[in-house]
Amino acid sequence: DAGITQSPRHKVTETGTPVTLRCHQTENHRYMYWYRQDPGHGLRLIHYSYGVKDTDKGEVSDGYSVSRSKTEDFLLTLESATSSQTSVYFCAISESQWDRGANEQFFGPGTRLTVL
Amino acid sequence: EDQVTQSPEALRLQEGESSSLNCSYTVSGLRGLFWYRQDPGKGPEFLFTLYSAGEEKEKERLKATLTKKESFLHITAPKPEDSATYLCAVQSGTYKYIFGTGTRLKVLA
Numbered sequence: 001d002a003g004i005t006q007s008p009r010h011k012v013t014e015t016g017t018p019v020t021l022r023c024h025q026t027e028n029h030r031y032m033y034w035y036r037q038d039p040g041h042g043l044r045l046i047h048y049s050y051g052v053k054d055t056d057k058g059e060v061s062d063g064y065s066v067s068r069s070k071t072e073d074f075l076l077t078l079e080s081a082t083s084s085q086t087s088v089y090f091c092a093i094s095e096s097q098w099d100r101g102a103n104e105q106f107f108g109p110g111t112r113l114t115v116l
Numbered sequence: 117e118d119q120v121t122q123s124p125e126a127l128r129l130q131e132g133e134s135s136s137l138n139c140s141y142t143v144s145g146l147r148g149l150f151w152y153r154q155d156p157g158k159g160p161e162f163l164f165t166l167y168s169a170g171e172e173k174e175k176e177r178l179k180a181t182l183t184k185k186e187s188f189l190h191i192t193a194p195k196p197e198d199s200a201t202y203l204c205a206v207q208s209g210t211y212k213y214i215f216g217t218g219t220r221l222k223v224l225a
Binding site: 004043050 | 217
């Protein structure tokens with residue numbers, strides 16, 4: 001199994017509070033991603049990183065920010081949590097394959113976040 | 117617009133009853149198509165990558181195939197432990213992945 005951990009695994013918070021989720025990898029993969037998974041939707045990309053301090057927005061980035069100060073850590077912050085951000089959040093990693101155009105992603109165990 | 121559609125949404129099979137899951141896609145510039153298995157409360161687990169039409173991959177009771185418009189995940193003689201949600205995804209850019217909503221498979225003993 002790819003070495004990816006997420007913390008916390010479960011969190012309940014109140015509307016308006018800041019929340020930070022952490023993803024840690026031991027695979028030394030260059031690319032890291034944050035997704036959210038909601039019923040009726042496929043996994044949707046929030047933000048991604050293509051290197052230390054190199055990040056960019058995904059399709060559902062409003063209300064979220066990220067930081068990557070080390071290769072192994074990728075943080076997702078909800079500046080002021082809202083009920084619409086109640087979801088399961090997954091971190092994923094991937095690495096470039098010089099001989100292939102596609103890079104499979106490996107996922108962490110997820111964080112279940114409830115915003116009351 | 118890039119899109120991935122999986123069918124059926126849910127499937128119930130008797131143990132040993134073979135079947136197929138479908139993943140239809142429209143994408144500008146397919147780099148690869150991926151299949152994942154997801155158990156309740158867990159993250160998706162990578163199964164296969166398919167790169168071009170005509171390619172096939174196998175793993176135990178699972179076989180994935182790819183055409184220019186769709187992919188199939190064939191499950192031969194399934195067992196109860198094959199029960200899970202199976203996700204399909206396509207990669208159309210360096211960082212662009214589009215996921216389907218999955219097929220929930222239940223295999224009855």
